[in-house]
Each structure stands twice: as C-alpha cells, then as structure tokens.
Amino acid sequence: MSETGTRTTDPGRRRPARERLLTAAARRFYADGVTATGIDTITTEAGVAKMSLYNNFSSKSDLVRAYLDARHEEWLALYASRLEQAQSPRDGVLAAFDAYADHAAFAYERGFRGCGLLNAAAELPAGDEGRSVVRRHKEEVERLIAGHLEELLPDRPDDVRTTAEHLSFLLEGAMARAGLEGDDNRLRHARAMAAALLERL
Numbered sequence: 001m002s003e004t005g006t007r008t009t010d011p012g013r014r015r016p017a018r019e020r021l022l023t024a025a026a027r028r029f030y031a032d033g034v035t036a037t038g039i040d041t042i043t044t045e046a047g048v049a050k051m052s053l054y055n056n057f058s059s060k061s062d063l064v065r066a067y068l069d070a071r072h073e074e075w076l077a078l079y080a081s082r083l084e085q086a087q088s089p090r091d092g093v094l095a096a097f098d099a100y101a102d103h104a105a106f107a108y109e110r111g112f113r114g115c116g117l118l119n120a121a122a123e124l125p126a127g128d129e130g131r132s133v134v135r136r137h138k139e140e141v142e143r144l145i146a147g148h149l150e151e152l153l154p155d156r157p158d159d160v161r162t163t164a165e166h167l168s169f170l171l172e173g174a175m176a177r178a179g180l181e182g183d184d185n186r187l188r189h190a191r192a193m194a195a196a197l198l199e200r201l
Contacts, residue, residue, distance in 0.1 A: 018056040020046040025067050031110045034064055034123045061130070064120065068133040071116050075137070078102045079144070090198045092148035093167065096141055097191040100175055104184040114179015115172075142168040152201060163201070167194055 024046035028037040039060055043050050057063040082095035082102070104112050113119060121134040146164035153160050174190030 017046070017048045017052045020048060021053055021056060021063065022066060022070055025063055026070070026116075027109055029064070029067055029120060030108060030113065030116045034120050061128075064124075064130050065133060068117060068120060068130055068137075072133070072137045072140075075099060075103060089148040089151035090195070092151070093145050093198060094191060094195060096145055096167075097171060097187065097194055100171060101184050101187045101191070104175075104178055104187055111182050112179065112184070113182075115175045118172075118176070119179075138168070138172065141171070152198070159201070163197075167197070170194060 021042060024042050025037070028041055028045065032041075039050060039053060042063070043053050046053075053063070057066060079095055079099040082098045083092060086092045086095050100115075103115075106112075117134040117137055121131045124130045142164050145167050146160055149160040149164055150157075153163075170190050170193060174186040178184055178186040
C-alpha cells in the first residue's frame with residue numbers, strides 16, 4: 001500500500017474492497033490529510049459503495065488505524081529489503097535511514113510531505129489509539145537501531161541506549177525537515193551524519 005499518484009485501474013477494481021479502500025485512503029490521507037478526507041471521497045476513489053466501507057471498517061477511525069498499521073508494515077518491508085544488503089551492524093543502522101529515504105522517493109500525488117504517520121498523528125486528539133500506533137512505530141524504529149548498536153558495542157549498554165536515541169532524533173528531525181522542503185536532501189544529509197558518528201564509535 002503506497003500513496004502514489006496512480007489512480008486505481010480497471011483490473012485493480014477487481015481487488016478485494018478492503019484493499020481498494022485502504023489504497024484510496026492512503027492516497028487521500030497523505031495528500032489531503034485525515035480530517036479533510038471524507039468517507040465519500042474514499043469510497044468514490046476506491047470504486048465501492050459506502051456500505052462496503054462499513055462492511056470492512058467499523059468507522060472512519062477504524063480505517064485510519066488500519067491505514068497507520070499498513071503504513072508501518074510498508075516501512076518495515078522497505079527496511080527489511082535494505083537490511084538484506086547490510087554487511088555489518090553499521091550498515092544495519094543505516095538501513096533505517098535508507099528505508100526512510102525510500103519512502104520519500106515514492107511518487108506521491110501531491111509531492112512528498114514528510115512522515116505520513118506523524119502527519120496523521122498531528123491531526124488526531126490526545127488519547128486516540130491512532131497516536132499510540134504511531135508512537136509504537138517510532139519506538140520500534142529506535143529499537144531496531146539499538147539492536148544493531150548492541151552488535152557494534154556489545155559491552156557498552158549505556159552508549160547503545162544514548163546513541164540509539166541520538167540517531168532516532170536525527171532521523172526523525174531529518175524526516176520533518178525533508179517533508180517541509182519536499183525532497184530527500186535532509187535525509188541524505190542525516191545518513192551521512194549518522195555514518196560519520198558510527199565511524200567514531
């Protein structure tokens with residue numbers, strides 16, 4: 001599921017309704033925002049009846065959570081693909097940066113707008129389950145980075161923890177700036193900074 005600008009083709013309309021709804025929601029939520037996107041817009045783009053949406057999702061909030069879960073799984077797949085090329089713990093850390101850059105490279109309908117998870121979370125009220133989904137994603141990214149650092153620094157648990165946090169902040173800050181600027185330059189710079197930091201460990 002990616003928020004590309006390609007509209008659903010006729011063969012795609014034969015996909016299961018849930019999949020079509022998630023694909024349409026992903027495009028619209030990323031391009032227009034969660035709040036600005038109504039159910040009618042999603043069902044029209046997906047080519048399904050409104051009742052089909054409620055047969056698959058109990059509410060718009062349920063659809064938003066499914067979108068957030070799917071986007072998290074999408075990022076994990078990008079990360080796993082990058083990790084296959086890693087030859088060292090340092091490469092494993094940098095795979096997280098590369099996966100963010102891969103997300104930025106998607107052909108978004110209205111251009112790259114930063115992290116879709118954080119964009120959605122910013123629109124959700126405090127206490128909303130969707131915000132918890134986003135928090136868990138960000139925590140998992142930091143844990144993945146820490147896992148590679150544990151291999152690199154097996155006897156330095158304090159350094160692992162602080163460095164993982166440092167790199168997580170670097171990555172998220174770069175993603176925020178990249179979203180504002182509409183390209184991946186900040187992510188590439190952040191990767192270079194991370195690589196230099198790792199060389200000094």
